[in-house]
Amino acid sequence: MGRPTKPILSRGRICAAALAIVDQDGLAELSMRRLARELGVQVSSLYEHVKTKDDVLNEVANTIMEDVEVSGFETGDWRHGVASWARSYRAALAAHPQIVPFLAYGPARREASLRRADAVHGGLVGAGWPPRYATLIGASTKYLVIGSAMSSFAGGFDDDVQVYVERYPHLAGAHRLRGRAGVIDRDSFELALEMFLDGLTALHARVAAPPEPAGP
Amino acid sequence: MGRPTKPILSRGRICAAALAIVDQDGLAELSMRRLARELGVQVSSLYEHVKTKDDVLNEVANTIMEDVEVSGFETGDWRHGVASWARSYRAALAAHPQIVPFLAYGPARREASLRRADAVHGGLVGAGWPPRYATLIGASTKYLVIGSAMSSFAGGFDDDVQVYVERYPHLAGAHRLRGRAGVIDRDSFELALEMFLDGLTALHARVAAPPEPAGP
DNA sequence: AACGGCTTCCGAACGATGTTCGGTCACCCA
DNA sequence: TGGGTGACCGAACATCGTTCGGAAGCCGTT
Incomplete structure (x- = not known):
């Protein structure tokens, strides 16, 4: 057939199609052959534009990470910065839940993630947090986001819930909330974030450096 | 060859060998053929004892979850219960970091996990937390543990760190702590847990039911 | 205007993977 | 003593990611 006009x-186009497949049918359904079929093309053609399947997934991951905002550190105090970062981080992952398991493999290595980690660290230090605390807070917040995205209630319980309800009495009430799993996810994340920030606020008063004086 | 004496x-034996492979060489290195080779046997023989590869991994996952302790709710107040649960949960995962990505796929579905979720929920309700809060706290704590296990396992930063150090000034200090990554992981987790519990303690005073009166 | 090289797609193949199926033979119970 | 069940083997299947040689349209050069 040769080269097309x-x-x-x-x-x-390849990465966009890949994301669509993953969003719609899950990470396991993404194969190079499926991807080619979706694009009306033969498998080997993909390799003209893309190095490996992992290359595709990494690009997709980076794209998703672009939506994470760290500008909150400029428009408010450190608490607002962390909170808005965490929320936009979580929102970005929640928009494409199927790719999270891949994302979690090495988020720190990704270019976009690193740029944001730097901004967060800088914002915290600028607010008086000792550098070591800034590192820990950044990591802790990421734990919350990743953990929330990974083990989201939504994926946890599936259709055959009845079995468990009978066997574990304390969970019966919790299960009745199924279907509203998305709400529980959000509320759990919000609770964790707020409680974490409450605790940090108290700590900040004890360990933070005083704000820089105005002039010399 | 026929049946052996x-x-x-x-x-x-199969599951133990599988765990050994995963611990030593990672999840990607576990294949049925490798597993068979390690056991001095042909691939197809495995299927006499095990339904699928996923079956093996699920059994391994359940085994690991057996080590998670929820007895803290009986030996102390709710805060001690949550803290000891979270710590033993994290310790169980940290003992086998390579399997965490698989674990995180559907931990709530697992038998052992459910039994523990039930105990945690009961312990919290028993301490006066409204049932809905008990659900949220259980989920939030799991977020912390899973997130910590996931993003630490990933190794975060690898060998070619120099690139990033130059490019992202605020991270330079954080990177110098590489090699002590394990310490940062633990400290981050501890910070997150303590801050979270501090926040909850304040909340508990506002929303908890009064303790049950002694007699009628 | 003709040609040669680069780009882009195709077809077939390779090795590895999870899983299945029919065969073989030792053990144990009748 | 014989037959059935249990435990391992060998070969095969479909699917996967990836590679390689070939075909053919496009563009710049001569």
């Missing part, structure tokens, strides 16, 4: 593929 | 395989 107008290019069919591009790195962007 | 003494059985070579058993479900237990």
Whole structure:
């Protein structure tokens, strides 16, 4: 068949199609052959634009991370900065829950993530947190977000809930909330974040450096 | 070759070997063929004792979860109960970091996890927490543990750190702590847990039911 | 205007994976 | 003593990610 008059593929189109498949049918359903079929093309053609399957997934991951906001450190105090970072981080993952298991493999290595980690660290230090605390707070917040995205209630319980309800009395009430799993997810995350920040606020008063004086 | 005089395989031996492989060489290195080779046996023989590869991994996961302790609710107040649960949960995962990505796929569905979720929920309600808060606190704590286990297992930063150090000034100090990554992980988790519990303690005073009166 | 090289897609193949199926033979109970 | 069940083997299947040689449209050069 040879070269087509107008290019069919591009790195962007491939990654977009990959994300669509993952969003719709899950990470396990993404294969290079499926991807090619979806794009009306043969498998080997993909490798002209993309190095490996992992390459595709990494690009998709980076794209998703672009939506994470760290600008809150400029428009408010450190608490507002952390909170808005955490919420937009979680929102970005929640928008594509199926890819989270892949994301979690090495988020720190990703370019976009690193840029944000730097901003967070800087924002915290600027607010008087000792550098070591800044590191810990950044990591802790990430734990919350990743943990929330990974073990979200929504994926936890599936259809055959009845079995458990009978066997574990204390959980019966909790299970009745199924279907509203998304709400529990959000509320749990919010509770964890607020309690964490409450605790940090008290700690900040004890360990933070005094604000920089105005002039020399 | 036919039937051997003494059985070579058993479900237990297979799962133990699987865990050994995963611990030593990672989740990606676990294949049925490798597993068979390690046990001095042919691949198809495994399927006499085990339904699928996922079956093996699930059994391994359950085994690991057995080490999680929820007895803290009987030996102390709710705060002690949550803290000791969270710590033993994290310790169990940290003992086998390579399997965490698999674990995180559906921990709530697992038998052992459910039994513990029930105990935690009961312990919290018994301490006066409204049932809904008990659910949220259980989920939040799990977020912390899973998130901590996930993003620490990933190794976060790897060898070619130099690149990032130059590019992201605020992270330079944080990177110098590499090699002590394990310490940062533990400290971050402890900080998050303590701050979270501090926040909850204040909340408990506002929303908890009064303790049950002694007699009628 | 003809040609040569680069780009882009195709077809077939490779090795590895999870799983299945029919065969073989030792053990144990009748 | 014989037959059935249990435990291992060998070969095969479909699927996966990836590679490689070939075909053919496009563009710049001569």
